[in-house]
Amino acid sequence: MSNYNSIPISVRELLCVLLGATVSSVAAGQELMRASQVGDLPVAVVAPTLPPPFTESQRAQLEGRLFQLATSSGMAGSGNNSRFVLTPSVTLVAERTVESGLRATHVATVDLSLTVRQMSEEQLTFGSTIVRLSGGDDTKERAINSAFASLNASDPDVRDFLRDVRQKIVTYYETNCERIRADARSRAGAGMVGDAVGLLAAVPREARSCNTRVAPDLQRYVSDWLERDCEKHLRNAKANIAAMRYDEGVSEIALIEPSTRCAAGADPVIDQMDKKVEKTDDRRWSLSLKNWKEERETVTRDIKNNPVRAMERTVKVQREATLRVINSLPRPSWDGGDGKKG
Numbered sequence: 172m173s174n175y176n177s178i179p180i181s182v183r184e185l186l187c188v189l190l191g192a193t194v195s196s197v198a199a200g201q202e203l204m205r206a207s208q209v210g211d212l213p214v215a216v217v218a219p220t221l222p223p224p225f226t227e228s229q230r231a232q233l234e235g236r237l238f239q240l241a242t243s244s245g246m247a248g249s250g251n252n253s254r255f256v257l258t259p260s261v262t263l264v265a266e267r268t269v270e271s272g273l274r275a276t277h278v279a280t281v282d283l284s285l286t287v288r289q290m291s292e293e294q295l296t297f298g299s300t301i302v303r304l305s306g307g308d309d310t311k312e313r314a315i316n317s318a319f320a321s322l323n324a325s326d327p328d329v330r331d332f333l334r335d336v337r338q339k340i341v342t343y344y345e346t347n348c349e350r351i352r353a354d355a356r357s358r359a360g361a362g363m364v365g366d367a368v369g370l371l372a373a374v375p376r377e378a379r380s381c382n383t384r385v386a387p388d389l390q391r392y393v394s395d396w397l398e399r400d401c402e403k404h405l406r407n408a409k410a411n412i413a414a415m416r417y418d419e420g421v422s423e424i425a426l427i428e429p430s431t432r433c434a435a436g437a438d439p440v441i442d443q444m445d446k447k448v449e450k451t452d453d454r455r456w457s458l459s460l461k462n463w464k465e466e467r468e469t470v471t472r473d474i475k476n477n478p479v480r481a482m483e484r485t486v487k488v489q490r491e492a493t494l495r496v497i498n499s500l501p502r503p504s505w506d507g508g509d510g511k512k513g
Contacts, residue, residue: 252369
């Protein structure tokens with residue numbers, strides 16, 4: 172049986188949807204990558220534990236502020252497939268109390284060091300800068316909060332730092348594109364298809380030449396992942412139905428992408444389940460399975476008779492699967508190594 176995922180997609184169509192798309196944030200409040208972030212610079216924000224007198228809430232505040240700054244500058248901010256990390260370190264340079272009438276104001280001056288490194292064995296440094304921040308409020312803690320809040324992308328040092336990092340990362344991908352493709356092939360060949368997808372999906376949209384080269388590879392690995400995902404859900408469905416866990420069995424069938432080649436294997440499982448549930452009073456399972464079979468029949472019919480609709484579904488399926496893969500990868504972490512110059 173032919174399937175949607177075997178339909179070739181032009182580079183432009185694939186990039187517009189897969190690589191034009193955002194990535195799960197390690198920063199507070201961000202959990203899953205959004206479609207609009209795929210293709211942003213694959214830089215995650217990771218703020219390690221800060222030394223005293225800085226608190227955990229201030230660490231989270233700083234991480235969130237850096238995430239906003241990174242995303243506003245075209246960086247992903249985080250992402251389980253990020254290949255670079257933006258890390259801060261802070262030093263309380265000075266603090267003083269200013270008496271003003273009946274109210275004392277605490278003033279804090281903080282040096283914020285920002286570094287972008289590659290998350291690899293080499294730990295190459297792609298840029299670093301130090302920004303001096305100041306803030307004032309009625310307590311020392313609030314004064315530090317105020318200093319962190321003053322961090323702004325319009326600051327010349329921050330703006331130049333982010334611009335330089337952006338260009339270096341784009342140059343890195345353009346220069347190392349074939350090595351990245353070879354790495355993805357190696358991972359896919361070793362059965363780590365999700366890793367291969369994450370690696371290629373991290374190529375930023377600004378690296379246009381590399382994007383053109385990785386697009387067909389990315390489509391092929393996503394299709395492979397969908398087939399493997401189907402096989403997994405089909406095995407689980409069979410096991411659940413054999414154990415008369417019909418709710419779980421139906422749920423597994425519902426997770427199978429109908430356009431995959433593997434999906435045809437669900438037909439005998441559905442027929443087997445229909446016979447078993449005929450003896451029950453609950454027809455919910457049969458209705459759910461009937462709806463899934465009808466969707467698969469529509470998919471098959473469109474492949475033969477409606478190539479435009481088939482193409483639209485291919486793009487949608489690939490996009491959604493790419494996000495599922497990225498969000499299923501382990502979150503990036505950073506051990507705080509010194510790194511080397513890139």
